[in-house]
Amino acid sequence: MPDMENFSEFCGMQDECALAGAAAFFAGIPDAAVVINGPLWCYYYAMRHIEMNEPLISKRMLCTQLDNEAIVFGSEEYLRDTLAPYAEKPPSVLCIANNCSASLIGDDVLGIARELGISCPITAPESGGLIGGFAEGWQKASLSLLDEVNFEAKEKIQSAVNLMGVTGGYYNGLEDADELKRLLTLAGYQVQACPGAGMAFADFSKLSRASLNIVVHRELGMPLARKLHEMFGTPYIAPLPPYGISGTRQWMDAVNDALEAPAKSDFESVCAKTEQRIFLRIGELKGIWDELWYDEAIVSGTETSAAAFAQALRGEWADIGRLTLIHPAGKKPENYSAADDILDAGKDIDEIKKRFSDMKQGIVAASSNETTQLTNFTDGKIEVFPIAYPVFDSMKLSDAPFMGLRGAAYVQEVLWNAKIHEIARNVASEK
Amino acid sequence: MAIETKRVLKCRRVASSSCTMTGVWRALCYVDGAVVIYHSPRACAHIARRMDTSSFCRLIKDAPEETRLRSIPLLSSDLTDEEAVFGGEERLRRAVRYAYEKYNPKAVFIANSCVSGVIGDDTDAVAEEMTEKLGIPVIDTAHHGFLDGEYFDGYLDAARILVQRFMKPQEKIPGTVLLFGDCGGLFGEYTREMRRLLNYFGLKISGQFPSYMSLSELEKAPSAALTVVIGRSESDKRQQHFAAVGEEFSDKFGIPCFSELYPVGYAKTMEWIEGFGKFLGMEEAAETAAKEEEQRFMAYIDEAAKTLRGKKVVYCAGRAAEFFQPQTTLFLIEKLGMKLLGIELFDSQDKEGLLKKEEKLRALTDAPILSGDVFEKAVMESDVVLTTHELVNTNVRQVFLPCVAGAGWTGEKEVMDAMVRVMHRALSRGGLIYA
Numbered sequence: 014m015p016d017m018e019n020f021s022e023f024c025g026m027q028d029e030c031a032l033a034g035a036a037a038f039f040a041g042i043p044d045a046a047v048v049i050n051g052p053l054w055c056y057y058y059a060m061r062h063i064e065m066n067e068p069l070i071s072k073r074m075l076c077t078q079l080d081n082e083a084i085v086f087g088s089e090e091y092l093r094d095t096l097a098p099y100a101e102k103p104p105s106v107l108c109i110a111n112n113c114s115a116s117l118i119g120d121d122v123l124g125i126a127r128e129l130g131i132s133c134p135i136t137a138p139e140s141g142g143l144i145g146g147f148a149e150g151w152q153k154a155s156l157s158l159l160d161e162v163n164f165e166a167k168e169k170i171q172s173a174v175n176l177m178g179v180t181g182g183y184y185n186g187l188e189d190a191d192e193l194k195r196l197l198t199l200a201g202y203q204v205q206a207c208p209g210a211g212m213a214f215a216d217f218s219k220l221s222r223a224s225l226n227i228v229v230h231r232e233l234g235m236p237l238a239r240k241l242h243e244m245f246g247t248p249y250i251a252p253l254p255p256y257g258i259s260g261t262r263q264w265m266d267a268v269n270d271a272l273e274a275p276a277k278s279d280f281e282s283v284c285a286k287t288e289q290r291i292f293l294r295i296g297e298l299k300g301i302w303d304e305l306w307y308d309e310a311i312v313s314g315t316e317t318s319a320a321a322f323a324q325a326l327r328g329e330w331a332d333i334g335r336l337t338l339i340h341p342a343g344k345k346p347e348n349y350s351a352a353d354d355i356l357d358a359g360k361d362i363d364e365i366k367k368r369f370s371d372m373k374q375g376i377v378a379a380s381s382n383e384t385t386q387l388t389n390f391t392d393g394k395i396e397v398f399p400i401a402y403p404v405f406d407s408m409k410l411s412d413a414p415f416m417g418l419r420g421a422a423y424v425q426e427v428l429w430n431a432k433i434h435e436i437a438r439n440v441a442s443e444k
Numbered sequence: 445m446a447i448e449t450k451r452v453l454k455c456r457r458v459a460s461s462s463c464t465m466t467g468v469w470r471a472l473c474y475v476d477g478a479v480v481i482y483h484s485p486r487a488c489a490h491i492a493r494r495m496d497t498s499s500f501c502r503l504i505k506d507a508p509e510e511t512r513l514r515s516i517p518l519l520s521s522d523l524t525d526e527e528a529v530f531g532g533e534e535r536l537r538r539a540v541r542y543a544y545e546k547y548n549p550k551a552v553f554i555a556n557s558c559v560s561g562v563i564g565d566d567t568d569a570v571a572e573e574m575t576e577k578l579g580i581p582v583i584d585t586a587h588h589g590f591l592d593g594e595y596f597d598g599y600l601d602a603a604r605i606l607v608q609r610f611m612k613p614q615e616k617i618p619g620t621v622l623l624f625g626d627c628g629g630l631f632g633e634y635t636r637e638m639r640r641l642l643n644y645f646g647l648k649i650s651g652q653f654p655s656y657m658s659l660s661e662l663e664k665a666p667s668a669a670l671t672v673v674i675g676r677s678e679s680d681k682r683q684q685h686f687a688a689v690g691e692e693f694s695d696k697f698g699i700p701c702f703s704e705l706y707p708v709g710y711a712k713t714m715e716w717i718e719g720f721g722k723f724l725g726m727e728e729a730a731e732t733a734a735k736e737e738e739q740r741f742m743a744y745i746d747e748a749a750k751t752l753r754g755k756k757v758v759y760c761a762g763r764a765a766e767f768f769q770p771q772t773t774l775f776l777i778e779k780l781g782m783k784l785l786g787i788e789l790f791d792s793q794d795k796e797g798l799l800k801k802e803e804k805l806r807a808l809t810d811a812p813i814l815s816g817d818v819f820e821k822a823v824m825e826s827d828v829v830l831t832t833h834e835l836v837n838t839n840v841r842q843v844f845l846p847c848v849a850g851a852g853w854t855g856e857k858e859v860m861d862a863m864v865r866v867m868h869r870a871l872s873r874g875g876l877i878y879a
Contacts, residue, residue: 018538018542019542020481020519020520020521020522020538020539020542020543021486021489021519021520021522022517022518022519023489023492023493023496023518023519023520024493024517026486026489026490026493026494028490029487029490029494030485030486030487030488030490030491031487032487052461052463052558052589052590053461053462054461054462054463054491054590057461058491058494061494062494068450069450069836071450079590080590080591081590081591081592084558084561084562084591112558113485113487113557113558113559114558114559114561114562114589114591117528117559117562117563118562141485142484142485142486142487142488142559143485143523143524143525143528143559144525145486146486146487146490380497381497381498381500381501382493382494382497385497385500385501385511403494403497403498405497405498405500405501406501
């Protein structure tokens, strides 16, 4: 059907809805509250996503519990009921996020909230599923807040940078953010702000003082970076996120090109030491266990993470027969050469299904949405490495990042241990 | 440290907490030959995807056979802002045609979202028009997301359509039973238990309706000699509606239907065995079955009581009044000789709901209803907390009570197993065991 338009098949679904994205941005502000103006169903699904990273978010994420009557006659009464406690005890900032149907009825949610006398800044970003997925919701939410911030009018700090487009709504997102902050600090930068990733509302005022905005996940952070450029003239860069040692070097080089690092040699020295330690340790065990080889690798995840992770997987961590990158529908990476095949999660769904069902040996770095499509999911010959939510088939409790130097060590540690255990298991089962 | 729960939501109204589209999907997800279209934004299909992924992982543990079933295609018509302004009928037409050309289905089902309801698309007319154009049934289901129903309404609607449109009279095969309902699916614990109970009466399951039969198998479903409707509770209104569909099916095809009782929990299972025996005119088989079940159950109680007798328990019951069924838990506590320190109802309902729950409790026990400091003290004094809501305190041994009870007395068995296991856990470890 070459001339036909494409409709989303649910097997190709990779992310969450815009409501979850908007809520995740505000969940990343520890003193913010989020009110979902919608039915319990949508609320639960947005919350379930956020709970994966922040298990007690329900304490500051509420729902107006809309029903048919609210859609016909308006949601005012429902909003009043839910928002009333905030008139007495306002959070630092309040987000009211509409689900799809609430966004269509056009209630003046901000007006209703203001009438209640809620004294804190309130924002109501577009967040219904009609606007798109997680990233679109996150973008709108991040922009909606800017009007409420009293930015510091002081001049920029020479070595200060902001990290943009980082979220706990992405798998391991906050651990990665911590590693990036560590590396930037090591190189002598002052990390000023990281909106939506654990930064208090009051600290948003510092966004204006950075000399450079570094966008980590482009699909999330670019609109905010552009807006801050427009408002304060702050330059921004958006290199691929730093996976692997060489990916990390390239990333830091890009930062350094845009804003000279006060202590780049400190970073380089730690980088070289880490690289050598990993190299020698792996070299020692290679003598016993052979090389890390995968007949096939499939990498699927969020737009920038998947591409960057696949690059490090082949470029640094393992030898791979055929590497397939699955990117979110319509978001093909440009000038990308690390993968043998690049498939679109929307258009290439039949080929993607075939790849999963035919796979015999290899690695799938993806979310549980993809790994559960493997026909041989349980036979242990395919290594599964989660890089995106949802994750129901793997436990990660440590704060090890995937990005940066610590991430490079952690990912290789997991891959090598899996290989060694697989060989041991195979020998045991042959006996 | 105060006792806190991970998540207690205060229900403000009797609002729908689910969506009809997922009910439609569940009823049809393995009905080979069909395609489902969510007339919705993409976002709604994200949710279906997430549900299925989570369910797949649970099934690997509980019913791995089901993970080998392949679900049918589910598409979204991908409604956007543009359709919200100009209407989504044309987009739906195109989605139906796309499904027809790509999957060559025998039927297409449309599940409508709240968005489709708000913008007022005439999806019935689109379905009729496309049926005529394509020459296959294109069927519009009745509801719109959460607006005019919930999960079960969507499920019911799809089931009724399958009975009315795809089944044909058949010659009966003696000794066969068509299970009518889901309850965890064809390979789940309920059906396994049902198979065991039906065995007492020399009956075999020929199929499970609606999700587990292809469109061609559905045609032959009326060959069963008997219909048994499965469910969790006779008093549940939704279940009553579903039982009515089972009765309609049975009347239409002249098949006897047993739908009055559900074997969920020990006491109810004994009732079911007796009632089912009478229904079949096999009282003697029922008596034998009841005796055997009683012996097995009491032996299990005796074994568990060796560990649990005299142990102190707090019961945390945070579920809404309509789902509040404390009988089984209280029955177990008594049979095991445990000491009930009290019951906490949590602030999850309005006053009326709480009163209803208290009333139910008072008819069953005089154990105190706890709150605040008294509750905290009781929890700290207890050996185990039986709870419907996870407590975030790490130094409390908890057994999580499932919302959906198992068939036969598997529910009680699992709670007993969990309590026994938790007693072997160092208190320093605390934490939750799922029953």
